[in-house]
Amino acid sequence: MTVEVATYPGQGCGASSAAIPEVLSQIAVEYGNYRARVGGDSTPADRRKKCQLGLRIHARGFSYAISRVTYRGYAELEPGATGTVTGLHQLQGASPRSVTRAFTGPYSGAWTVDDPVPTDQLVYSPCGEERFLGLRSELSADAGTSNPSKTSVMGMDPEAPPTSTTYYFTWKKCGR
Numbered sequence: 001m002t003v004e005v006a007t008y009p010g011q012g013c014g015a016s017s018a019a020i021p022e023v024l025s026q027i028a029v030e031y032g033n034y035r036a037r038v039g040g041d042s043t044p045a046d047r048r049k050k051c052q053l054g055l056r057i058h059a060r061g062f063s064y065a066i067s068r069v070t071y072r073g074y075a076e077l078e079p080g081a082t083g084t085v086t087g088l089h090q091l092q093g094a095s096p097r098s099v100t101r102a103f104t105g106p107y108s109g110a111w112t113v114d115d116p117v118p119t120d121q122l123v124y125s126p127c128g129e130e131r132f133l134g135l136r137s138e139l140s141a142d143a144g145t146s147n148p149s150k151t152s153v154m155g156m157d158p159e160a161p162p163t164s165t166t167y168y169f170t171w172k173k174c175g176r
Contacts, residue, residue: 003027003057029053029135029165031156038081038141040151050138057125057133061174065122068168071113071137073156077105080145083154085113085137089167092132094123105152127174137165
């Protein structure tokens with residue numbers, strides 16, 4: 001089995017890395033400067049950041065599906081501000097699966113969003129075919145009714161570890 005990171009567009013992916021273990025049961029994506037900000041000296045472009053990864057997984061004789069995704073980050077939200085994380089994964093040719101979670105200020109600290117995929121909703125790669133696997137996350141910050149001179153942040157970068165996205169895989173042997 002081999003995994004190739006084919007693409008990584010997005011404002012949060014510049015220094016991202018995918019830790020790919022020898023036995024592919026999970027992939028952990030760690031980010032560089034990945035944070036959305038609003039208020040203070042932030043610009044409109046700071047309000048929304050995203051990271052997209054495209055993987056090619058070569059798994060001769062096996063089919064795989066993503067069985068769970070866990071997003072970990074931090075937020076520093078002023079009263080009245082909102083921070084949102086949205087995650088999506090999609091096997092080429094299949095419908096995407098997404099999750100969205102909003103946090104409302106005042107909020108200060110770590111957050112975790114866990115998205116287990118029910119067994120009857122697992123989407124397996126077709127046996128004998130290579131498919132592109134798209135992984136996307138997006139962070140946004142909204143000032144809401146907060147004091148516009150105060151900064152609110154929604155982040156997934158090394159500034160406040162542990163921050164990462166972990167994709168868990170389940171496998172089945174082809175021909176069964």
